[in-house]
Amino acid sequence: MQEDKIKTDPRVQRTRQLILDAFHSLVPNKDLKDITVGDITKRATINRATFYAHYADKYELMDDAFAHMFKGSLMQKLSCHAELNRETLTAIIVTLCDFHMSFSTQCQRSYESMSPYIESKVTEMLHGVFELLLGQKERLDEETARTMSGMLSWSVYGITKSWNKEGRKVTPERLAEQAIAGLLAAVREIDGSTIGAMNGK
Secondary structure, three states: OHHHHHHHOHHHHHHHHHHHHHHHHHOOOOOHHHOOHHHHHHHHOOOHHHHHHHOOOHHHHHHHHHHHHHHHHHHHHOOOOOOOOHHHHHHHHHHHHHHHHHHHHHOHHHHHHOHHHHHHHHHHHHHHHHHHHHOOOOOOOHHHHHHHHHHHHHHHHHHHHHHHHOOOOOOHHHHHHHHHHHHHHHHHHHHHHHHHHHOOO
16 A cells, blocks of 8 residues: 555656656667666666666666556557457557557667567567456456467567568558458468368368
């Protein structure tokens, strides 16, 4: 309870925002791996003790920054009662496209050098979002929801990353249409093959 009160304290929120703003201002001009806590505290005009009162290290700050950049943006588009359907999947794909486009354009060096880290963190966040959405479907058990979340996380991340790398030849909305159609076709093919096998065909 005390920890929650600290997190919602306006002074704490202001300081965290100062740190996040400083980090975001550094990323376009310096590779993520080369940004130091000293760089951040200097830009935020705070001392190191203040930084460490909010974050264990720069990697925890990076996690928080990515959550703001991607998950925060996405959750604004989804209602608290949203479930996984065509509309929410479109919102996720469009948000991912915006993320890839913005980050790779503004922070090209960091986007390329930190690709494994970015991939790990974003798919982890996606997994949580998909589990939350699938949790609204009562017929799904927890294990199935977890498996589906993992599959969808890697699928949509890969689709949107390739879209960005290959020159963004269609709009994010059109990509979402194509991706959803492809996913549905794959599911139908699997179902059909399964049924055929069961019938001895």
